Structure formats: C-alpha cells, structure tokens
Amino acid sequence: MTQSSPRPLPLKGIRVLDLGQFIAIPFCTLWLAWLGAEVIVIESRRRMTSRTAPPFAKGHEKEPNASGYFNQLYSSKKSVTVDMTTAEGRDIVRRLAGVCDVMVDNFSTGVLEKLGLGYEAVSAINPGLIMLSNGAFGRAGPMRNARGLHSAVNLFSGVADVTGYVDSHPRIQGGVLPDPLSGTYSGFAIMAAIYHRQKSGQGQFIDVAMHEAMLTLIPEAVIDLTLNDVEPERIGNRDRLNAPHGIFRCRDEDTWLAISVNDEAEWAALCAATGHPEWAGDPRFATLAARRQNIGALEMDIEAWTSGQEMHAATDLLQRAGVPAGPVLRVDEMLDDEQLNARDGVVTIDHPVAGPRRQMALPWHMDSLDVQYLRAPLLGEHTHEVLTGLIGVSETDYARLEAGGVLS
Amino acid sequence: MTQPTAQGPLAGINVVELGDGTSGPYAAKLFGDFGAEVIKVESPAGDSSRRRGPFPDGRPDPEASGLFMYLNTNKYGVVIDLDGKSGQAALHRLLDGADIFISNLPAKALDAAGLAPAALRQRFPRLIVTTISPFGPTGPWAERKGDELVTYAMGGMAYSTPGMPDAADDLIKEPPLHPACFVAETIAGVVAAEATMAALLGRGHTGEGCHVELSQQAAMASLQIRDVTNASYVGSHYNRLLNPITIGRMPNFYVPCKDGYVTVAAPMEIHWERLSQMMGDPDWARSELYATEIARTANWVTLRMKIVEWTMTLTGDELHALAEQSQLPIFPFYSIRKMANSDHSRERRTLVEVQIGGKAARMPAAPLKMRATPWSLRRPAPRLGEHSTAILKDGMAA
Numbered sequence: 001m002t003q004s005s006p007r008p009l010p011l012k013g014i015r016v017l018d019l020g021q022f023i024a025i026p027f028c029t030l031w032l033a034w035l036g037a038e039v040i041v042i043e044s045r046r047r048m049t050s051r052t053a054p055p056f057a058k059g060h061e062k063e064p065n066a067s068g069y070f071n072q073l074y075s076s077k078k079s080v081t082v083d084m085t086t087a088e089g090r091d092i093v094r095r096l097a098g099v100c101d102v103m104v105d106n107f108s109t110g111v112l113e114k115l116g117l118g119y120e121a122v123s124a125i126n127p128g129l130i131m132l133s134n135g136a137f138g139r140a141g142p143m144r145n146a147r148g149l150h151s152a153v154n155l156f157s158g159v160a161d162v163t164g165y166v167d168s169h170p171r172i173q174g175g176v177l178p179d180p181l182s183g184t185y186s187g188f189a190i191m192a193a194i195y196h197r198q199k200s201g202q203g204q205f206i207d208v209a210m211h212e213a214m215l216t217l218i219p220e221a222v223i224d225l226t227l228n229d230v231e232p233e234r235i236g237n238r239d240r241l242n243a244p245h246g247i248f249r250c251r252d253e254d255t256w257l258a259i260s261v262n263d264e265a266e267w268a269a270l271c272a273a274t275g276h277p278e279w280a281g282d283p284r285f286a287t288l289a290a291r292r293q294n295i296g297a298l299e300m301d302i303e304a305w306t307s308g309q310e311m312h313a314a315t316d317l318l319q320r321a322g323v324p325a326g327p328v329l330r331v332d333e334m335l336d337d338e339q340l341n342a343r344d345g346v347v348t349i350d351h352p353v354a355g356p357r358r359q360m361a362l363p364w365h366m367d368s369l370d371v372q373y374l375r376a377p378l379l380g381e382h383t384h385e386v387l388t389g390l391i392g393v394s395e396t397d398y399a400r401l402e403a404g405g406v407l408s
Numbered sequence: 409m410t411q412p413t414a415q416g417p418l419a420g421i422n423v424v425e426l427g428d429g430t431s432g433p434y435a436a437k438l439f440g441d442f443g444a445e446v447i448k449v450e451s452p453a454g455d456s457s458r459r460r461g462p463f464p465d466g467r468p469d470p471e472a473s474g475l476f477m478y479l480n481t482n483k484y485g486v487v488i489d490l491d492g493k494s495g496q497a498a499l500h501r502l503l504d505g506a507d508i509f510i511s512n513l514p515a516k517a518l519d520a521a522g523l524a525p526a527a528l529r530q531r532f533p534r535l536i537v538t539t540i541s542p543f544g545p546t547g548p549w550a551e552r553k554g555d556e557l558v559t560y561a562m563g564g565m566a567y568s569t570p571g572m573p574d575a576a577d578d579l580i581k582e583p584p585l586h587p588a589c590f591v592a593e594t595i596a597g598v599v600a601a602e603a604t605m606a607a608l609l610g611r612g613h614t615g616e617g618c619h620v621e622l623s624q625q626a627a628m629a630s631l632q633i634r635d636v637t638n639a640s641y642v643g644s645h646y647n648r649l650l651n652p653i654t655i656g657r658m659p660n661f662y663v664p665c666k667d668g669y670v671t672v673a674a675p676m677e678i679h680w681e682r683l684s685q686m687m688g689d690p691d692w693a694r695s696e697l698y699a700t701e702i703a704r705t706a707n708w709v710t711l712r713m714k715i716v717e718w719t720m721t722l723t724g725d726e727l728h729a730l731a732e733q734s735q736l737p738i739f740p741f742y743s744i745r746k747m748a749n750s751d752h753s754r755e756r757r758t759l760v761e762v763q764i765g766g767k768a769a770r771m772p773a774a775p776l777k778m779r780a781t782p783w784s785l786r787r788p789a790p791r792l793g794e795h796s797t798a799i800l801k802d803g804m805a806a
Binding site: 011023069138140147151160164165175182185186187196212215224230235236237256260329330331335340354358359361366367 | 416417418420421438442460461462464465466474475477478479529543544546547548549552553554555556557558559560561562563564565566567568569570571572573574579580582583584585586587588589590591594595598599600601602603605606607608609610612613614616617618619620621622623625626627629630631632633634635636637638639640641642643644645646647648662664669671673731732735737739740741742743744745747748750751752753755756758759764767768769770771772773775776777778779780781
C-alpha cells in the first residue's frame with residue numbers, strides 16, 4: 001500500500017522497562033514492542049533464562065544469541081545487561097525505572113522488593129510509573145507464593161474441569177495458554193493505564209494472576225455451578241446445545257476434521273454433502289433433540305464417513321456445502337496455512353545468528369497505524385546506548401562499571 | 409435509572425457494540441468493566457447468548473441467561489432493527505460522538521445495514537471500527553464458515569490437547585480435544601480489546617480513527633508461541649502422546665492420586681533427589697533403572713507406574729504441601745467448586761456475586777487488579793431494549 005506519509009506506531013513514545021522471564025511477560029511486551037513501544041529488557045550473563053533454553057538454531061547450540069525461545073519472544077526489544085545482584089546494578093535499574101512509563105515483571109512474589117525495586121520504591125522515584133506484575137497466582141492472596149507452571153495454572157483455574165473425553169477425567173490443555181493469555185490481558189491493562197495517565201497524570205500498580213485470566217474462559221460452567229449447584233461434566237468435543245459438534249478421524253494417520261453444525265440448514269447440508277441423505281430422514285437424527293439423544297450413534301456414522309476422507313478435501317467439500325468445518329492443524333501446518341499466510345498472519349524475521357525464522361504476527365490489521373517486526377537484540381547490544389543516552393552515565397563511569405562486572 | 413459514576417481507567421470513552429455470542433460482546437465488556445460507557449445494540453430477536461443459559465433451575469428465559477448476564481454487564485441495551493432505513497439512521501446517530509464501534513457480525517450483515525467499515529471510517533473520521541470475523545475479510549477463507557470449534561482447531565490448540573505434562577497413551581483413542589467452553593471466542597475478544605486500545609492510543613498521534621480488523625483464527629494461532637518456535641527452529645512439533653520426545657526429561661507426568669490428579673515434574677537431577685526424599689528414599693529409586701536422567705527417561709513407562717503407586721497413597725493437597733516444602737512443581741487438580749471456594753479465590757475476589765433471574769450466583773471478575781482504577785460492576789446486563797427509550801429517543805445516556 002502506498003502512503004503519502006508514514007503511518008505512526010500506536011505506542012510511539014512509550015518506554016517499557018522489562019524484567020520479565022519465561023513467557024507471560026515477554027509475550028506481553030513482544031506485542032507492545034511490535035506496536036512501537038521502546039522495550040528495554042534487563043538481562044545478565046549470571047541470570048539468563050530464555051537465552052539458555054532450546055530450541056537453538058542448528059550448529060549454534062547453547063549460544064545465547066541463537067535461542068529460538070529468546071529470539072521469537074524478544075523481537076523488536078532492546079537488550080541491556082545489568083547484574084542486579086550488585087548494588088550498582090540495582091541502582092542502574094532504579095534509575096531506568098525513573099525514566100520509563102511502564103515497568104513489568106513476573107518474578108516470584110517478593111523478589112523485586114528484596115532487590116529494592118518493588119512498586120513502593122520505584123513509584124517514590126517516578127510517581128507516574130505504571131507497574132504490572134504477572135504471576136501464576138498473583139501478588140495477593142494466600143497462594144501468592146505458590147509455584148505454578150502453566151499446567152498448575154490450568155489445573156487451578158477450573159479449565160481442566162471442563163476439558164476431557166466423555167465421562168472421563170479432567171485433562172490439561174496443550175500449548176502454554178495461561179502464559180500468552182495472561183500476557184494479552186496484561187497488554188490491555190497497561191494500555192488502559194496509559195490512557196488514564198494521559199488524562200490524570202496518575203501511575204499505578206497492576207496485579208495480574210494467570211489463573212484469573214484462565215477463569216474467564218469458563219463463565220458458563222462457573223455460573224451453572226454457583227447458580228444451580230450443577231457440577232461441570234466432561235463431554236469431549238460436544239457442545240451443550242448443538243449437535244453434531246465434534247472432531248472426527250480422517251483417512252491419514254493422526255489427521256482430524258472439526259465439524260460444527262449450528263442449525264437445521266447446516267445439518268441438511270451435511271447430510272447431502274456426505275452422500276448420506278438418509279440421515280436427514282432418520283428419526284434418530286431428524287431433530288436437534290433427537291441428535292443430542294442419539295449423539296453416540298450420530299458421531300459413529302459421521303466418523304465412518306470422515307475416516308475415508310482426506311482432511312483438506314473433506315473440509316473443502318463441507319465448506320462448499322455451507323457446513324462449518326476445518327482441519328485440526330498441527331503448528332507446523334498452521335505456519336503453512338493458506339488463510340493465515342494470505343493475510344500476513346505469519347511473519348519472517350531475519351537474525352544475524354539464527355537466520356530468517358517464521359512466527360505468528362499480530363493477529364489484526366490497522367488501516368491508519370503501523371507495526372514493526374524487528375529482530376531480537378544480541379546479548380547486551382543496547383547496554384551502552386541506553387545507559388549513556390538515557391540515564392546519562394558518563395563514558396568514564398561506563399568503563400568503570402563494565403570493568404567491575406556490573407554490566408555483565 | 410441509577411447511574412453510578414464510572415471510575416475506571418476508561419471513563420469517558422463511548423463504545424457502541426453490535427455483537428453476538430462471545431467475541432464482540434466480551435471485547436466491549438472489557439471496556440465497560442474498566443469504566444467506558446458501552447451501548448449494546450441488539451436486533452429484535454436479541455443476542456443469541458440470551459438463549460444459551462445456564463438458566464436458573466434450567467428453565468430457559470432470555471432475561472436470565474447466565475452467559476448473557478456475564479458477557480453484558482456494565483452495558484446499556486437498545487434494540488434497533490437494522491433491516492429498515494430508520495434503524496440504520498438511529499445507529500448512525502449513536503455512532504456520532506462515539507469513540508469505538510465493535511462488531512463481530514458477518515461482513516455481509518454490516519454491509520447490508522450500511523455499516524461497512526470503510527463507509528463508517530469515512531463518515532466518522534475519529535471512530536475506531538473494530539471488526540472480528542472467523543478468518544478475516546480477505547483471503548481464500550474469507551467467505552467460509554467458522555465458529556468456536558473450527559477456529560480453535562485451525563488455531564493449533566486442538567491438535568496438542570491433552571498437552572504437556574498431561575498426555576495421551578493412544579493417538580486414536582484420545583483424539584484432539586476442545587474444552588467445553590468458548591476459548592477461541594474469548595481470546596478473540598481479549599485480543600480485540602487490546603487491539604482497540606492500541607488504536608485508541610494511536611489516535612492520540614494521528615487524530616483519526618482506525619479500522620481494527622481481526623481474525624479469530626489468527627488470534628488463537630498467535631498464542632501458540634512455544635510450539636511455533638519449535639516448529640520454526642528445529643522442525644519439531646508437540647503431539648498428544650506420552651513419550652519423552654514431546655514431554656522431555658522424566659519424570660514429568662500427570663497422574664492419579666488418592667483423591668484426584670496431580671502433575672509431578674522432576675526433570676533434573678536436583679529435582680529427582682528432592683522427589684526421592686519426598687517419596688521416603690525408596691530402594692527402587694536408587695536402582696540403576698532410575699539412577700540417572702538418561703535412565704529415567706529411557707525407563708519412563710515403569711517409572712510412571714512406580715510414581716503412581718506413591719501418589720495413590722496421598723491426597724492432592726498433601727502432595728502439594730510436600731512439594732511446596734521441597735520447591736518441586738507438583739500441583740493438584742482443583743474442581744471449579746474447590747477453586748471457587750478456596751481462600752485464595754475469596755481473598756482475591758476472583759469471582760463476583762451476581763443475581764440471575766432473582767437467584768444468587770457467582771461469575772468471573774475482571775482478571776486485572778488495577779490499584780488506582782479498579783474495575784467495577786456498575787450495572788447488570790440490560791434487559792432486551794431496556795434503554796431504548798432513554799437513549800434512542802432522549803439522546804445519549806449521560
């Protein structure tokens with residue numbers, strides 16, 4: 001698209017001090033950076049988390065600039081190495097907090113306070129600062145110190161209680177959804193706080209618990225329990241109201257088709273498209289109530305058809321007939337998905353060590369604003385620039401700090 | 409009508425929502441929960457979630473659907489029939505002066521109602537127009553049908569569920585799994601809210617509105633970062649199978665215990681030493697079958713059986729308490745009931761009391777604790793057309 005003048009980045013002029021680790025906060029600031037915020041990541045060779053984590057670019061195993069885990073989560077950010085175990089290192093981070101709009105962390109509860117970098121300390125220096133802390137169970141409440149990987153968050157949140165095969169035990173979702181989901185909520189909260197500060201000048205502290213983010217996925221089950229004392233049940237891929245609604249085996253190994261029928265027209269279309277017009281007249285399936293009552297038999301009949309079909313061909317056949325259907329995509333197939341690629345949903349970012357790599361872009365488009373997809377920083381790439389440029393460390397002091405290991 | 413003053417960070421922002429189901433209404437709810445004034449526009453038939461429930465005692469009532477009540481708190485409600493010219497004019501009057509328009513209706517419906525995004529952008533230059541569709545309005549799937557299940561499957565989540573450290577023993581008997589809830593729709597709503605906030609802040613630079621155009625499939629897919637990175641860097645992919653190639657070093661299991669299920673992770677030597685101590689330093693743990701990381705991973709099938717023998721002697725809470733002392737990631741399954749009644753949820757106000765059809769219930773609170781500008785529940789979801797007279801005849805509600 002040609003533009004008479006370049007479109008601005010929405011978060012131009014917003015500076016973020018990023019003390020994040022693992023996925024939740026780095027994912028939050030990834031999108032902020034893509035939207036134009038200047039995201040300054042504090043790292044140190046003593047405390048590298050994601051740079052030491054696999055997967056690595058082939059032939060560069062264990063190299064801090066070759067971790068895919070790091071490079072994909074830290075695109076468009078700046079890397080500053082400061083050793084926070086030293087008093088001078090902590091002082092540098094405090095001074096940076098003084099010149100940032102936003103500060104984020106997902107350390108264990110209490111770690112920042114021990115470092116003298118808790119909200120009370122940094123807001124005394126910078127009252128307009130917006131600080132967001134993200135934790136498995138949040139920063140308040142009796143479980144604030146409990147340890148929680150994504151699986152623990154999933155198990156506590158209640159989502160596992162509605163995840164499972166028919167009449168079977170609770171299961172855990174794939175991926176690491178609590179992390180990016182709470183990171184997305186965090187991004188919304190930060191921008192809402194920025195909007196408020198633009199009007200009022202007021203900064204604030206924001207507490208995000210990953211289990212509360214996950215809880216927002218299950219309002220129906222929570223309300224049915226608390227309103228009617230109805231226990232959640234595991235119903236596989238079925239829907240509480242519509243039928244058929246399921247994931248069915250296709251011809252090739254471990255290939256599957258999602259089919260979701262929402263009304264009688266779609267049901268009639270499914271019967272016709274699959275070459276089974278007799279289903280429409282079968283009293284077991286003729287009405288929604290009947291289909292729900294005979295759901296097991298219905299699913300067996302549908303799977304008898306899908307198991308002879310190639311996944312994508314069956315998708316096309318059903319979609320042409322007006323039936324909501326789609327392939328169950330593995331992530332590598334998803335990266336090649338024609339629809340996502342047709343809409344620039346997959347972005348390739350080049351990196352001097354790891355080379356060009358694909359990842360998912362922001363999942364929306366804006367007609368009057370721009371976004372930026374820049375490579376992840378090398379370890380410590382911006383230390384000199386940020387310290388001398390942003391907080392006025394003199395060259396002499398910089399050399400002394402560097403020699404003393406504070407910037408390692 | 410009582411109108412408590414909005415105190416949230418988004419007070420003063422005017423939102424018009426023309427939504428149905430979860431994604432659009434949830435995006436607008438987030439704005440309302442944090443102080444924006446939201447007017448929800450429904451057709452005379454009403455939002456489909458009014459017909460979904462859960463209803464008090466299971467008796468259908470469009471004014472007492474739990475999902476609708478949850479998704480539409482903090483909104484005013486008007487009914488507009490967009491089939492007619494007068495309806496379209498009424499909606500245009502609402503948009504005059506609004507900051508944000510959010511819709512997840514099909515593009516064809518918006519076009520037919522004179523609400524095509526391009527037309528709205530031209531007519532209301534400062535308006536942020538946020539549209540959500542299953543696959544986006546361009547590309548080979550633009551006209552195709554997609555919903556919660558289909559976008560979830562095409563966003564990569566179904567294939568790998570159940571997932572780490574939970575896993576399947578058999579890829580065919582344990583097919584890709586979708587939780588019985590609106591995951592993709594909710595995620596599309598949250599992402600749409602974040603995208604709309606970005607456009608609102610961007611308006612501060614441009615002085616003009618924006619069409620924020622979001623695909624639900626892409627929103628779902630964009631949260632698969634861990635698995636995408638592995639595919640992109642080393643060509644590997646997670647599947648549902650319980651095996652060390654996808655699960656990594658062992659033990660890293662999801663297993664039954666005396667009263668439920670727990671995750672037991674002790675992938676490194678130091679974790680294994682702590683776990684062995686927790687188990688009472690049994691002889692088998694010191695045998696050469698399990699003495700090293702490599703051996704434990706090679707013999708994970710029998711290792712899992714040994715660990716289940718131990719977990720079955722303890723409750724989930726007992727195992728969790730032991731693990732917290734040893735700093736090991738062991739965590740039990742909580743039913744929704746147990747989570748909702750936990751001290752942690754109560755102290756954090758993770759759930760909030762509501763009335764549904766005159767009966768008390770609890771629903772998820774906004775999941776963001778903003779200390780200076782907290783969320784608030786200022787008004788329940790509107791009855792169908794509850795504010796039509798006040799807003800459409802008498803002008804915007806204050």
